[in-house]
Amino acid sequence: MSLELPAALAPIEVFLGRVYSDGDEEALVRMGDEHDEHAAAMREHQAAGAAGEPHHDAAGSETRVLGLGLKVSASIVLAHKGVTLLQYALTAAALAETVATGGATGGATGGATGGATGATLAPFVRQAGQQALDAVATVTVNELLT
């Protein structure tokens, strides 16, 4: 089963406006395995056709490389999900801390002040979280495409 977004962090996803990855790392691993199996099956056919003649199975090697690439993709999807969950949790903690810090300044008045402070700081917390997630995505995409 692929890594899913915990229900408790769903409000943070909405708050940040940066969606949790819809990738399925387990399906990617299965796809990779199927590429390996297909390459092996085609190698058998080729061996049967070659009737003992030596041959170079270039297409099969490339199929296996494709399968390996899919498994690496599964790791990347999983890592991206992990970083996203971490950032969601950090954002939730920052929001809670913002409210709590204001609320600890004293009494009922302090609590109200803390709520106001939290509301004031929420956009900054949101922006920081968004920038962190965007930076991760940008670095990953650049690494993939260069």
Place this chain on the structure above:
Amino acid sequence: MGDGLRADDRVRPRRVARGVATTCAEAAARASAFHERMAAYGTPWGVNNPVSRALGLCYRTARDEHAARHPGHPAACLAGRETVGRAGDGAGGGARGTAGGGAAVAGGVR
């Protein structure tokens, strides 16, 4: 016989030709089933974020490049069958070359 060939020399290439055709057909069927299964997976890398879209782009590019380098069935298969058919119709000495052609045919179905 006028051409100096025995009956065996005529039968063997035909037998090999039939074997290659069978191997080719089986390989083509397996390759077709494989491509259908892969298509059924859809986009497991995801589509709702830039990282997933980049992964999808990489996979499609690699897959298309692979397909271009190894065109596979039906072109290679049909060409192989023609070669094999000629070898089968010809007399003797074709078995070795025909088997090699079979390898190319089976290898081309990806």
